[in-house]
Structures are given as structure tokens and as C-alpha cells.
Amino acid sequence: MNPDENGSNFVSVPGILLLFGLFLAAMYFEARLLAAALLSACAFSLAALLLGRKALDGVQVSCRGESLRVFPGETVRFTLTIENRKWMPLFWLTVLLPKPDRGLFPVEPGQFHWILPWQEIGWQQEWKAGRRGVYPLRAVKLISGDGFGLLIRRKLLRLPEGHLFVVYPREIPVRTEVLPFSTADLDRGNRGYLEDLSLLKGTRGYQPGDSIRRMNWRMLAKQGTPAVNVYETLLPVRSAFVLDLASFGSWREVEDTDGTKRYYVNEYAEDALEEMISLAASVLIRFAEQGRRCVLALPRVLPVEKDSAEHAGLAQGSRMAAAYGAAVPYGLISAPQEEMVPELLLQLASIHYEGGPAWFPASEIVRDAAGLGQIFVFTKSLEALTCGKMLERLPEHRICMIPYEAGSGTSLYRVVERRKLLA
Numbered sequence: 001m002n003p004d005e006n007g008s009n010f011v012s013v014p015g016i017l018l019l020f021g022l023f024l025a026a027m028y029f030e031a032r033l034l035a036a037a038l039l040s041a042c043a044f045s046l047a048a049l050l051l052g053r054k055a056l057d058g059v060q061v062s063c064r065g066e067s068l069r070v071f072p073g074e075t076v077r078f079t080l081t082i083e084n085r086k087w088m089p090l091f092w093l094t095v096l097l098p099k100p101d102r103g104l105f106p107v108e109p110g111q112f113h114w115i116l117p118w119q120e121i122g123w124q125q126e127w128k129a130g131r132r133g134v135y136p137l138r139a140v141k142l143i144s145g146d147g148f149g150l151l152i153r154r155k156l157l158r159l160p161e162g163h164l165f166v167v168y169p170r171e172i173p174v175r176t177e178v179l180p181f182s183t184a185d186l187d188r189g190n191r192g193y194l195e196d197l198s199l200l201k202g203t204r205g206y207q208p209g210d211s212i213r214r215m216n217w218r219m220l221a222k223q224g225t226p227a228v229n230v231y232e233t234l235l236p237v238r239s240a241f242v243l244d245l246a247s248f249g250s251w252r253e254v255e256d257t258d259g260t261k262r263y264y265v266n267e268y269a270e271d272a273l274e275e276m277i278s279l280a281a282s283v284l285i286r287f288a289e290q291g292r293r294c295v296l297a298l299p300r301v302l303p304v305e306k307d308s309a310e311h312a313g314l315a316q317g318s319r320m321a322a323a324y325g326a327a328v329p330y331g332l333i334s335a336p337q338e339e340m341v342p343e344l345l346l347q348l349a350s351i352h353y354e355g356g357p358a359w360f361p362a363s364e365i366v367r368d369a370a371g372l373g374q375i376f377v378f379t380k381s382l383e384a385l386t387c388g389k390m391l392e393r394l395p396e397h398r399i400c401m402i403p404y405e406a407g408s409g410t411s412l413y414r415v416v417e418r419r420k421l422l423a
Helices: 013-028 032-053 217-223 270-289 320-324 337-350 362-367
Strands: 005-007 059-065 075-084 090-096 110-115 120-128 133-145 151-167 193-205 227-236 238-243 249-255 261-268 294-298 331-333 372-379 399-403
Touching: 013 032, 032 151, 059 090, 059 133, 059 151, 075 090, 075 110, 075 151, 110 120, 133 337, 151 337, 238 270, 270 294, 270 337, 270 372, 294 337, 331 337, 331 362
Parallel strands: 238 294, 238 372, 372 399
Antiparallel strands: 005 151, 059 075, 075 120, 090 110, 090 133, 133 151, 193 227, 249 261, 294 331
16 A cells, blocks of 8 residues: 555455455355445445545645744734645545744644535634744645545645745844944944945045045145045945854764764753844844844854753754755855845744854855954853854954853953843
8 A cells, every 4th residue: 555545454456356356255155145245345445445546636735925924923824725626526634734843833734524626715824923933834734535534645745836934033122322333334424335445446526524534635736626535335344243153052072983973962051042043133123224234144053963851852953954955054144235134034033053063164254354344243151152263363343242141251352241232
């Protein structure tokens, strides 16, 4: 029998042949009542087999999302449309949706009875978002069979258009005025853009408000006309948010006989990390309202192994790779100004750290440091900082530490306590 089917042993080709053979034997021995019963059972099993195996043929499911990106506490709304595109009715149908990770939504199966031929029905769903995360809806599982339950068939059906439901990090009130700003951010009139003073683009007439530092003194001396230099404009200066994920976990490394390294979690401060992700998201939103561009620096996260019942809830590797069909983004993540907030909030919502090792592509971040303004490092504590080597290669005056725990450690960089940042 097909592994996607199960039911009575007699509702199968061998079972039907066995019943038909017993019917022939009963006819041979002239046991007419027994023969009639066996023939009825044979016909009944054949009908159940045909109806069960054809039950899910022609069944199509599509999804129309109405509210795909929400914050915790808000409601996700969408409609699944189920079509029975065949002449035979569906006696019953169960639709199973993938179970969300991390308890994002309370997902329940759909139960339907007696769907007529060529009938279309809509299944409306409203889920209240519980916590941060992503939920890719790419396929549903259908279960149906004959009307007597003698043969049950299962089928994984991919949706023609998949949807990604996103629950953003919780937004909390923050006071961004306590955070430092870089010199480029405070330079009025440049909107955060950085100019390369070694690349002279041209000159233009002096206008009130122009900085005296851009004055073209040679042209003023020759022609007596005040003019200012116009330099080549580089990428805009951006505030960078560095998420030091590894500071929120501790692990031990075990090497197998074949040289494969496995990591087992000892401790994981999940609640503290969730609080800091929400804090970073809230500061990002405030900066966007102030017209400041932002980028996100995320480390690459290595998978961890389950070690005991204590860590039974931890996942085996990042689910984002399976959700998107690609590697999880890490390094510097940016987006155009008009897409900055939803894109970076999506990446924050997609973080699935498990308490194991994580490392930053330091060379990439250091290479792009010229286009970065202030760098805000969200970490568990100054003592638990794991990206110190990378920070040593960045301009010291641009770095601001935002620890979850105040601690007693000292830092070469400016420190803003979390409690001062909360409004």
C-alpha cells in the first residue's frame, strides 16, 4: 500500500483479489449465501478503493492574505479557498496547516464535510500573533478518503502562491535622545551623506548658509567672486545596529571521531535576547521617523544539538533556511530608505538563535565602516561581549555599547544603560 494511504487490508488490490477468490471457492462448493456475502464485500471494497484513491484528485487550495505583517497582539487574517475540481464529491476533508515555530499562532486543522463536485468553499482564518517570528505558508496537508473511512489518503499540496507571515519584534517606548550621534549625523544640511574631499566634482556660486570650509579661495582671489567646492557624494552615513547574539548563550564543543564539531547548549538567556531585539527594533523605528538611515549587522549562527530534556524545545538549526530555501542572511544588511523599516524588522523577526556559537564577518563590516556613522552594539553584558576583536578594528569614537545587564565591567567605548534608553 502507498505510504500516504492507510485503511482496511481488504480495501486494496490483494484484499479484493482474496475476497474474489473466496467468492469463486464458495460458488464452487455451492455455498450461495456465503458467495453472495463475499461478492458484496468484494464490490464494497472495490468501491471504497476507487473512491478513496480518487478523493484528493482535482482538489486545489489557494491562499489570499489580508494581513501578513503584524506586531505581537495584532491579528493575522487570511482566507484559504478549497476547490473540488472533479465530478465526484468529497465526503470529508481535513486540511492541516504547518505548525508555526516558537508558538507564533494557535493553528487549528480545518474539518469539512460533503463538498459537492466543482464546488468552491472559503476557509477564513484569524490568528492573534503571540510573539516575534516568521511563518512561511508554502503548502498544506490534505487528508480524505471514501465515505466509510475504510481508505484514508494523505497528500502534501503546494500552494500556487506562498505567503510569508511576519510577526515583528514588540515595539517599546524608547528615548533616542540619550544615544550619541556621529559628527556626520550632526553636520547640518548633508542629511547624513558623506562627501569625499579628495574628489572635487565642481564649483558653484556661494549661497547663504554654505560652510566656510567649502569656500574656493583660489577662485575668490583670482576673480573676486565667492564660490564653494562641490565634492563627490558617497553613500549616506548610516547608523549600524550590531546584535551580539552569542553573548546571550554558552555552549560546549564536542568533536566526533570523523572530526565533525558539535555544539551543545549550556545556558541560553532567551528572554533577555528577546528584550534586546525589541529594543533594537524600537530604536530603528524612532531613527526612521527622524530621517536617519540604518543598517543591521547580524552574525552567522551555527546549529546546536539537543542534549537533554531541558533543551528539548531548541530547534535543530535555523528554520529560516528551510523557509526561504536559501542561507540565512548575515553580515551587514541594508535596504533603500523607503523599504528600510519593513526589511530590517523582517530580519530581526527572522532571528532564530539557539544559544550556540555565532560569528561576524569582521572583514566585510570593517570594509564598509567608512559609510557607517554611530555603531550601536546590543549585548548581554560588557563581560559577555563576543565581538570585541571586530570592534577593535572600528573607530572607537563611533561605538556605543547597550548592554542588557549593567554589570561592573569597564569599557573603552561609550555605554548607555538599557534603563536609560527606556521611556
